[in-house]
Amino acid sequence: MDVIVTPTPTLQGEIQALSSKNYTTRYLLVAALAEGTSTIYYPAHSEDSDAMRRCIRDLGAIVEEDDEKIVITGFGRNPKAVDQLDVGNAGAVLRFLMAIASLCPDVTFINRYPDSLGKRPHNDLIDALxxxxxxxxxxEGKLPIRIQGGAPKGGKIQVSGNVSSQFLSALLFLTPLLEEDSEIEVLHDLKSKVVVGQTLEVLEQAGIVIHASEDLMHYRVPGNQKYAAKNYVVQGDYPGSAAILAAAAVTNSDVIVHRLEENSKQGERAVVDVLRMMEVPMTHENGIVHVKGNGKLKAVEFDGDKATDAVLAMVAAAVFAEGTSRFYDVENLRYKECDRITDYLNELRKAGANVEERQAEIIVHGRPEGVEGGVEINAHYDHRVIMALTVVGLRAKNPIRIRDAHHVAKSYPIYFDHLKALGANVEWVE
Ligand SMILES: O=C(O)C1=C[C@@H](OP(=O)(O)O)[C@@H](O)[C@H](O)C1
Ligand SMILES: C=C(OP(=O)(O)O)C(=O)O
Incomplete structure (x- = not known):
């Protein structure tokens, strides 16, 4: 399915942010690793969270749900011996479950998205396991991946953090269940460090003890721990909301988004600070972000690694800013659902944006006068490319057609419904 985005000068209205994808996948996992019954309130419903739910069920968790919650009775340290797992296109779900699958005798992760997840590297986690x-x-470090585990050993473990934080998070979920204590050392650099804070927060809520160094590069993990069965409440999702806020920032708008906690550990909450630095009129109080956009933005410089999943939306806003913006330290965007530097900038250029790439940087020469549009965009299987190009389309001079926009459902199936509710001219077409 494609979407046609027709230029829309004004957005107005209120929406509830969808629930956080990253917290939902984590809560589902820790609930599955507990032996009792846990309840997750307001879980996200998207392809990625569905993938985690499907896989923990395959591994033996009992999962029941209604409109507001999921109730899970976990399998503890004894997942069922399945032959195959299908994580769809979900990177974090794959990496976390590769670690947990090492408690099973023989599991193969199938390759259902050869042109997206099938191209992403997992060598650093393969080495650590x-x-x-x-x-x-x-x-060669990619799917399909067959794991023959049983009784993984703790002790000293080294893992590289310069491609993805998900490899470290995966080890942090697994090691508390091992007989021996573990010591994890992160080598090189640690990208998306803030996301590890979300992992540690959830582990602590699940009653797990981890001793982390202040720089998050060393960990002591006592073995023989048990995940506690708990009740969890999922907060609103900043990465998805970043695209809505960027849409409000580039139009004349009066847009309110609820459920965005000011003190969230999601790095992408920085989208609010970045848009403020770009002089977008907005307030953020009591979990409510209120944007009163006037379409005028100033260029910005920002360390994108602090808010990795909001970079594409912030770049889309910068396309219309006065001056040259620079998003640096973003090399690991190349290892996501597509190459979010080369592939994304190619699509932006098609729409008429003036952008340049470096190995680890995105540079945007803003065009406050708007961009031409009138083109077809390749989604590259990437929900964040789809959301960001929509932002650009709203302020283009001519409509754009986003091919295969249904991949937005990886994290935000109701993105276009939300935009429509705010008055955007967006239409699904076959
Ligand atoms: O741990 C997680 O849930 C995630 C970590 C980040 O990935 P990287 O660590 O690969 O940057 C982020 O981009 C992804 O959407 C979710
Ligand atoms: C990169 C993302 O997810 P994952 O790595 O889990 O596929 C994302 O949601 O933007």
Missing amino acids: GQMGVKIEHN
Whole structure:
């Protein structure tokens, strides 16, 4: 399915932010790793969260749900011996479950998205699990991946953090369940460090003890721990909301988004600070972000690694800013659903934006007068490309057509419904 985005000068209205994808996947996982019954209130409903739900069920968790909650009875440290798992296109779900699958005798993760997740590298986690005695067959670090585990060993484990934080998070979920204590050392750099804070927060809520160094590069994890069965409440999602806020910032708007906690550990809450630095009129109080856009924005410089999943939306806003913006430290955007530097900038250029790439930077020469539009966009299987190009389309001179926009459902199935409710001219077409 495609979407046609027709230029829309004004957006107005109120929406409830959808629920956080990253917290939902984590709460589902820790609930599955507990032995009792946990309840998750207001879970996200998207392809990625569905993937985690499907896989924990396959691994033996009992999952019941209604409109507002999911009730899960976990399998503790004894997942069922399944042959295959299908994580869809969900990177975090794959990486977290690769670690947990090492408690199973023989599991293969299938390759259902060869042109997206199938291209992403997992070598750093494969190496770390190898140090723990887990046997892994793989396609040069990529899917399909077969894990022959059973009894992974703790002890000293080294993992590289310069491609993704998800490898470290995966080890932090697994190691408390091992017989031995573990010591994890992160090598090189740690990208998306803020997301590890979300992992540690959820582990603590689940009653797990981890001793982390202040710089998050070293961990002592006592073994033989048990995940507690708990009740969890999922907060609103900043990465998805970043695109809505960017849309409000580039139009004449009066837009309110509820459920965005000011003190959230989601790095992408920085989208509010960045839009403020761009001189977008807005307030953020009591979990409510209120944008009163006048379409005028100033260029900005920002360390994108602090808010990795909001960078594409912030770049889309910068397309219409006065001056040159620079988003630096963003190399790991190249290893996401697509190459979010080269592929994304190619699509932006098609729409008429003036952008340049470096290995780890995105540079945007703003065009406050607007961009031409009138083109077809390739979504590259990437929900965040789809959301960001929509923002650009709202302020283009001519409509744009986003091919295969249904991939937005990876994280935000109701993105276009929300935009429509705010008055945007967006239409699904076959
Ligand atoms: O741990 C997580 O849930 C995530 C970590 C981040 O990935 P990287 O650590 O690969 O940057 C982020 O982009 C992704 O959407 C979700
Ligand atoms: C990169 C993302 O997710 P994942 O790595 O879990 O596929 C994302 O949601 O933007």
